[in-house]
Amino acid sequence: MxxxxxxxxxxxxxxxxxxxxxxxxxxxxxxxxxxxxxxxxxxxxxxxxxxxxxxxxxxxxxxxxxxxxxxxxxxxxxxxxxxxxxxxxxxxxxxxxxxxxxxxxxxxxxxxxxxxxxxxxxxxxxxxxxxxxxxxxxxxxxxxxxxxxxxxxxxxxxxxxxxxxxxxxxxxxxxxxxxxxxxxxxxxxxxxxxxxxxxxxxxxxxxxxxxxxxxxxxxxxxxxxxxxxxxxxxxxxxxxxxxxxxxxxxxxxxxxxxxxxxxxxxxxxxxxxxxxxxxxxxxxxxxxxxxxxxxxTIIPAEMEHLLLGAIPREATLLAHLQRSFPNVTDVHLSIGGVGRYHLFVQMKKNREGQAKNVILGAFGGHYDLKQVIVVDDDVDVHNPLEVEWAVATRFQADRDLVVVAGAQGSALDPSTTVAFDGNKPPPHWQGFGAKMGLDATKPLTSSEHVFTRVRIPGEFEVDLDEVVSATGTDALTGTPLAER
CATH class of the missing domain: 2.30.110.10 (Electron Transport, Fmn-binding Protein; Chain A)
Structure with a gap:
């Protein structure tokens, strides 16, 4: 359109x-x-x-x-x-x-x-x-x-x-x-x-x-x-x-x-x-x-509700991060993280350890944030499958995990209530919890192709309408599938 x-x-x-x-x-x-x-x-x-x-x-x-x-x-x-x-x-x-x-x-x-x-x-x-x-x-x-x-x-x-x-x-x-x-x-x-x-x-x-x-x-x-x-x-x-x-x-x-x-x-x-x-x-x-x-009326917890909160926060968080880290290129509050709690950050890393600083900077940008994942600029932060792939292949918990205990979070996060009788904390304890950051960036240097993404040359240039038959043919009989 x-x-x-x-x-x-x-x-x-x-x-x-x-x-x-x-x-x-x-x-x-x-x-x-x-x-x-x-x-x-x-x-x-x-x-x-x-x-x-x-x-x-x-x-x-x-x-x-x-x-x-x-x-x-x-x-x-x-x-x-x-x-x-x-x-x-x-x-x-x-x-x-x-x-x-x-x-x-x-x-x-x-x-x-x-x-x-x-x-x-x-x-x-x-x-x-x-x-x-x-x-x-x-x-x-x-x-x-x-x-x-x-x-x-x-x-x-x-x-x-x-x-x-x-x-x-x-x-x-x-x-x-x-x-x-x-x-x-x-x-x-x-x-x-x-x-x-x-x-x-x-x-x-x-x-x-x-x-x-x-x-x-x-x-x-x-x-x-x-x-x-x-x-x-x-x-x-x-x-x-x-x-x-x-x-x-x-x-x-x-x-x-x-x-x-x-x-x-x-x-x-x-x-x-x-x-x-x-x-x-x-x-x-x-x-x-x-x-x-x-x-x-907004249907609670559905897309209109989540996007109305997510997009202004994304814009604010991106500007906040870029003031200290101009090599941050994009951010996304995931819908799986209810558009508030999980932030994906894309950056062009140029120093080792920099991703952890970005994680800490993001937590300072809004107290609702509970989890921050930082990825390289070859990872699409708007695609949760890409982000999960980066975590699966570029992250190790003993070296790349950041945990901040005893921090203010969202008062509407039910997991922050479990330490209190009846799951009802008093107002000054509401939202008290922990935050987690994951550095899912690859090292700046590595030998040969250890961190080279697998790609097939020309995969995005192929014109499928031109090369794929409209009806298809059974390779064994030669009979068009549409006639079988």
């Missing part, structure tokens, strides 16, 4: 494009929001996005999986797959400030439901699915949570899992990152933190929300850079947060100080459930949406 050099800035246009290229499946029959919708979307995962036209008792359609292939994300950016990380990194390094538009004219404000007087129920308004077998109940899984730093007013954007806890109450998992810091500041002062949850945004804005950016860096500015023009935003009805003006749906609310309630279990990206714990609470103040909106 020829790459369109223009980035896709509109969700509905992107969905029409997928439909026109047989990558959007329309499910017209009524489906249950409890498990059935997620089951169908999972079966289509990576092959077609799914558009559910009759979800539960709702007339509002639900879409899932429109970013479930790496090639689709590059296509949405308007670049070749090989340019994906460089394009994202360029946007992160050259953000475009957003452009505020008249809120009254913003598509996301065409319909307003005010929750402040009571009487409304979020589940009556929105078709929110229950995804996995042991999930507590319906969850918003594709909402961009936008909040302002109480001290500076600069926004942060993240995707958090959001449980429907009541008609106007939401439970939320907040990991110790920027949203957590904002809420800590507000709560210490006895204040609520104003938030907005944007659901149904274009592919590049969704991707931008997952950038590994410093505090007081608004990820919506990366979206503008990816779009090639400032992102239009609109002020919320009930608070000061600015949201993508083209969003399908926006939930406005407040993180309540001093209030916690049970949240979970929920099937997370490691393909396990996270425990039910006391977590932060959002009070809903308003829901606004377009006329005839589309609700977006």
């Amino acid at each position: 020829t790459t369109d050099p223009t980035p896709w800035r509109d969700l509905r246009a992107w969905l029409r494009h997928l439909a026109a290229t047989d990558r959007l499946a329309a499910i017209r029959k009524p489906v249950s929001l409890e498990h059935e919708l997620a089951a169908i979307a999972k079966r289509l995962d990576g092959r077609q996005a799914a558009l559910f036209l009759a979800p539960g008792d709702h007339a509002m359609p639900v879409v899932s999986g429109f970013m479930s292939r790496r090639e689709w994300i590059a296509e949405a950016m308007g670049v070749a797959g090989s340019e994906l990380l460089a394009r994202f990194r360029h946007a992160a390094d050259n953000p475009l400030p957003w452009r505020e538009v008249d809120s009254a004219a913003a598509p996301c404000r065409q319909v307003v439901h005010d929750f402040r007087n009571g009487g409304l129920d979020i589940l009556d308004l929105l078709p929110i699915p229950t995804h996995s077998e042991h999930d507590y109940g319906p969850y918003i899984s594709a909402g961009l949570v936008i909040a302002r730093n109480p001290r500076t007013g600069v926004q942060n954007v993240s995707i958090n899992r959001i449980q429907i806890s009541g008609p106007d109450r939401l439970g939320i998992l907040i990991l110790p990152r920027h949203l957590f810091a904002f809420f800590q500041t507000a709560e210490a002062a006895g204040d609520a933190l104003e938030v907005a949850i944007a659901i149904g945004v274009d592919p590049l804005t969704a991707l931008s929300s997952q950038a590994i950016a410093p505090l007081d860096f608004d990820e919506l500015e990366i979206a503008g850079a990816l779009h090639g023009q400032p992102l239009p935003v609109a002020k919320c009805v009930t608070n000061e947060v600015r949201v993508p003006a083209e969003a399908e749906i926006v939930i406005e609310g407040r993180l309540l100080p001093g209030e916690r309630s049970p949240e979970g279990p929920f099937g997370e990206f490691p393909k396990y459930y996270s425990a039910r714990e006391e977590r932060e609470v959002i009070a809903i103040d308003a829901v606004t949406h377009r006329h005839d909106p589309i609700f977006h």
